Amino acid sequence: MREVDRNIVHLDLDSFFVSVEVLQNSELKDKPLLIGGSGNRGVVSSCSYEARKYGIHSAMPMKMAKRLCPHAIVLGGDFERYSYYSKMVTEVVAESVPMYEKSSIDEFYVDLTGMDRFFGAYQLATELRQRIIRETGLPISFGFSSNKTVSKVATNESKPNGQLQVLRGMEKGFLSPLTVNKIPQVGAKTYHLLRNMGVERVLTLQQMPVELLENVLGKSGHSIWMKAQGIDHSPVIPYSEKKSISAERTFTTDTTDMALLNSTLIAMTEKLAYKLRTKEKLTACVTVKVRYSDFDTQTTQKSIPYTANDDELIAIVKELFLKLYQRRVLLRLVGVRFSHLVNGGYQINLFSDTSEQINLYQAIDRMKKRFGDSSLTRAIALGVKQYDVPSFKG
Incomplete structure (x- = not known):
């Protein structure tokens, strides 16, 4: 067909x-x-x-x-x-x-x-x-x-x-005179490696055996070779503001312990923010959910500037929780959800006044990637029962 x-x-x-x-x-x-x-x-x-x-x-x-x-x-x-x-x-x-x-x-x-x-x-x-x-x-x-x-x-x-329009059938010819770093997926390290191999123009990539690129670049070699040929079957993925990531905690015993509630919310927010950064995502909407002992469930949300910054998200989650938790009676469940997700995790912290904070986040994420997302957390969240953060939802 x-x-x-x-x-x-x-x-x-x-x-x-x-x-x-x-x-x-x-x-x-x-x-x-x-x-x-x-x-x-x-x-x-x-x-x-x-x-x-x-x-x-x-x-x-x-x-x-x-x-x-x-x-x-x-x-x-x-x-x-x-x-x-x-x-x-x-x-x-x-x-x-x-x-x-x-x-x-x-x-x-x-x-x-x-x-x-x-x-x-x-x-x-x-x-x-x-x-x-x-x-x-x-x-x-x-x-x-x-x-x-x-x-x-x-x-x-x-x-x-x-x-600029590239007519059908002209894709390969359009790409061939360009430098290889014009190809999406060719980052600084890959570009440097290809240059050391004497590969500067896309034309050279087009003429190379795909097996050679796979040997040098691993799994990404085949994808880069295909893109150099002007071939890409990846679909346009319909955007939905409902796309989200969330976490909930149901307590063993219903509680009004503000210290426990606060530390639980912080622990969840940290995990979700880390998940955003590993997926190179930003969120523009935060939702907090509470369920009382009588199963009455309430939620509130806030639209925010795009971010994946722990500090900013924790402050917003705490603000929303205090706004929402008015009854001051026993709580059965708390939850946090980030929605309106877009790509752009690289932009995290670029508005920070110092590079130290950027380096700190990167170091923390490396530690979590190596030893698990619970290996490093704020002191206030220590001792909170661990739970899995669900995958991104459509």
Whole structure:
């Protein structure tokens, strides 16, 4: 049976955090702008195209960035505002297309397969981009092709604020002259390894035996080779704000012990936040649930800026619990749920004022990955009965 010809669009807001800041203050337009930790030990979360000309990039130490461009403007960033605009763009996309995947706070995949018979898929993508620009004021680029990989690469080639179509059958030729680090999944380590092998262009990857890449790169070798050929069968996964991760604890004996309740909530939140980071996810909605001894069940939730930060999430969970637990009678169960999930775990802590906190989270996560997610916890959560955190739910 012949495979259906797909029409896949990848949309990416250009230098998203910077664009939002420029939207708020037009005097920042065309200026070298750095967003992130303002101290000398801070980290660059995002930078303008003008700043990139000086060799500055995301995750670079702020001290180094300011040395490369002393006259750059540094802003601490406002993740609440960025989350607001991300949700605004999401609403426009949701209203305009039959199916989309929100792959991060500033990226979307849209499946327009079959839409040619009604509108013209490329024209529909063009109109969607124009509507986003018109209604939000934010620049956005898109790539259009038969699959997610080629569309994402096409988007990057069309930036800033452009669009690019790769016609069906031209995928391999489009990719061949590009450097290998343009292929999604080729990170810094893989790029360095390939360069040491003398592989600089995608064309060379295309000509290599797939077995050679598998021997050198392991399981990822086959996937990277396929992407270099312009082949990617991965589907657009419909986005749902209901997608969530949660944990609950039913007490052996109903309780009003605030110390126990507090430590239990903190332990659950720590585990869930760690799970988010290992899956490179961020949450934008926190829900707390309580069940009283008479089985009366109450929940409350709060929309928040995207995060996977323990400290921020624990504070919100405690706030919601205190707001919810008004009856002050025996509790049978407490639960925590994170929803409205998107990719973007790499952004965790990039707005922190110091790199020490970033390094601390990374060290903690390495310890938990090696010795188990209960191996390291806050002192207040010690002694809390352990439980498994469920997988992500659709």
